[in-house]
Amino acid sequence: MIRLFVLGLALLFAASLLVGSAGVGLPAPVILWQLRLPRTLLALLVGGGLGVSGAALQGALRNPLADAGLLGISGSAALGAVIAFYWGFAAAFAPALPLSGMLGAGLGAAALLALAGRAPTGPSLILAGIGLSAAAAALLAFALALAPNPYALAELTFWLLGGVADRTLSDCALAAPPIVLGVVILLRLGAGLDALSLGEETAASLGVSTARTMRGVALGTALAAGAAAAAAGGVGFVGLVVPNVLRPRLGERPAVLLLPSALAGAALLLAADILVRIAVLVLPLNAEPPLGVLTALIGAPFLVVIARRLGQ
Amino acid sequence: MIGVRDFSIELGGRRVLDHVDFSPLPGRLTALAGPNGAGKSTLLKALCGILPGTGKPDPRRVAYLAQGARAAWGMTVEEIAFLGRIPHGDRAPEPVARALALAGVSTLAGQRIDRLSGGEVRRAMLARVFATEPEVLLLDEPTADLDPKAAFSIMRLLGETAAAGRTVVVVLHAIELALRYADRLVVLDRGGITADGAPLAMLPAAAAAFGLGFGQDGLPHLLPD
Numbered sequence: 001m002i003r004l005f006v007l008g009l010a011l012l013f014a015a016s017l018l019v020g021s022a023g024v025g026l027p028a029p030v031i032l033w034q035l036r037l038p039r040t041l042l043a044l045l046v047g048g049g050l051g052v053s054g055a056a057l058q059g060a061l062r063n064p065l066a067d068a069g070l071l072g073i074s075g076s077a078a079l080g081a082v083i084a085f086y087w088g089f090a091a092a093f094a095p096a097l098p099l100s101g102m103l104g105a106g107l108g109a110a111a112l113l114a115l116a117g118r119a120p121t122g123p124s125l126i127l128a129g130i131g132l133s134a135a136a137a138a139l140l141a142f143a144l145a146l147a148p149n150p151y152a153l154a155e156l157t158f159w160l161l162g163g164v165a166d167r168t169l170s171d172c173a174l175a176a177p178p179i180v181l182g183v184v185i186l187l188r189l190g191a192g193l194d195a196l197s198l199g200e201e202t203a204a205s206l207g208v209s210t211a212r213t214m215r216g217v218a219l220g221t222a223l224a225a226g227a228a229a230a231a232a233g234g235v236g237f238v239g240l241v242v243p244n245v246l247r248p249r250l251g252e253r254p255a256v257l258l259l260p261s262a263l264a265g266a267a268l269l270l271a272a273d274i275l276v277r278i279a280v281l282v283l284p285l286n287a288e289p290p291l292g293v294l295t296a297l298i299g300a301p302f303l304v305v306i307a308r309r310l311g312q
Numbered sequence: 313m314i315g316v317r318d319f320s321i322e323l324g325g326r327r328v329l330d331h332v333d334f335s336p337l338p339g340r341l342t343a344l345a346g347p348n349g350a351g352k353s354t355l356l357k358a359l360c361g362i363l364p365g366t367g368k369p370d371p372r373r374v375a376y377l378a379q380g381a382r383a384a385w386g387m388t389v390e391e392i393a394f395l396g397r398i399p400h401g402d403r404a405p406e407p408v409a410r411a412l413a414l415a416g417v418s419t420l421a422g423q424r425i426d427r428l429s430g431g432e433v434r435r436a437m438l439a440r441v442f443a444t445e446p447e448v449l450l451l452d453e454p455t456a457d458l459d460p461k462a463a464f465s466i467m468r469l470l471g472e473t474a475a476a477g478r479t480v481v482v483v484l485h486a487i488e489l490a491l492r493y494a495d496r497l498v499v500l501d502r503g504g505i506t507a508d509g510a511p512l513a514m515l516p517a518a519a520a521a522f523g524l525g526f527g528q529d530g531l532p533h534l535l536p537d
Contacts, residue, residue, distance in 0.1 A: 197383050
């Protein structure tokens with residue numbers, strides 16, 4: 001199964017290097033190295049980080065609706081990144097962008113777990129996430145309203161729509177270490193998440209500390225989803241959709257879903273990024289639609305499908 | 313050897329256990345009985361070391377089944393049983409296969425737990441406990457949701473497990489199951505142990521704890537008011 005995912009990823013990787021918004025074929029070296037390769041690598045990193053974050057959050061919170069985006073963790077990361085943009089930290093010191101994204105995500109995740117209380121499951125958690133999302137969105141809007149000039153406002157808005165186009169290899173190099181570290185932390189939490197599916201007390205009787213597992217999820221998500229949001233803006237729904245698509249095929253045990261969610265998340269975002277380039281080729285558009293718009297268009301109906309399945 | 317000495321705990325501002333001494337013995341099936349709120353489940357958790365201020369025993373030696381245990385996800389019965397291997401850090405198939413057979417759910421191994429009946433779920437959760445191959449089994453209401461025949465077979469199985477040298481402690485509401493299968497009956501009432509000994513001899517104390525009459529005809533059952 002894992003081999004199949006890796007093969008699919010390799011095919012998508014090749015396709016992503018060959019498909020451009022100006023046509024399909026082997027591009028000039030400068031385009032390959034400075035445009036196609038960075039966006040391909042960034043889509044892999046961001047998709048993988050968001051996919052495994054979703055699987056880990058759903059496992060930890062025992063709720064298939066948990067997702068870094070829906071729970072406001074991505075929104076907190078975006079707020080952190082916008083603050084770095086806005087105050088010029090990002091211009092003065094490039095790593096300030098992913099760092100402030102991770103800091104925002106970490107604070108968001110910590111606030112969420114604190115708000116949801118000792119047993120963060122079910123409606124209380126989703127409500128806490130809605131509260132966090134709303135607060136992050138309001139502060140973001142406030143920051144936008146204070147934007148120093150129309151160009152800054154346009155730049156911020158475009159970044160918030162989400163995407164991996166027009167990034168450089170140095171953007172990838174900034175995003176890669178925290179995302180990879182976050183993914184590694186989350187992949188190692190399998191046994192803890194499995195034990196938690198039986199409840200906190202049973203997990204404790206199996207020698208698994210809920211608090212330690214939760215801290216691992218918060219840290220791993222802050223790193224992976226935080227740096228992903230700082231690098232790619234508001235790309236949502238990947239972490240929500242991917243584990244839910246995999247569950248009927250791979251089973252529902254949380255540990256089984258972690259690595260496949262990382263791989264499938266990377267594949268999904270890469271495919272979506274290829275799709276926005278094809279959209280320019282085949283539709284009467286004068287620019288690529290933002291990647292975040294496409295993932296939201298795929299993800300929103302999916303949310304309704306999950307909600308219906310839960311209701312049954 | 314596990315147990316508590318002079319153990320008291322307050323939960324939510326209420327004293328749930330008050331100066332309790334209790335140690336279960338290997339080779340014995342010990343039943344904890346008493347009315348709702350007497351502190352039976354809390355005593356079991358204290359033995360398991362999952363309450364604040366209680367010592368943490370080795371999870372490979374001591375396994376715990378929570379009251380009404382459910383799984384958050386639609387895992388298969390076999391996946392549930394494999395969770396019992398988490399303390400050992402392995403995924404050894406032999407103990408899991410033995411556990412599934414012991415709990416009588418080998419034929420359900422591939423079934424999703426969320427599509428099973430309450431009794432089947434209880435057996436799957438027991439398979440998870442057996443898969444750990446523990447020396448001490450702490451089981452909170454393992455026969456709830458079971459029909460009488462299934463409850464008898466589970467209790468017989470637990471009796472055999474104890475006879476094989478394990479320590480088995482069971483919280484039971486069904487006092488007749490304790491009379492029939494347990495080697496020792498511990499009666500709890502309002503946070504304290506009011507009786508501890510051979511089950512039949514403890515029946516008057518159990519009747520008093522439940523606030524019920526006790527059959528004067530010498531038959532071991534509790535009477536309604």
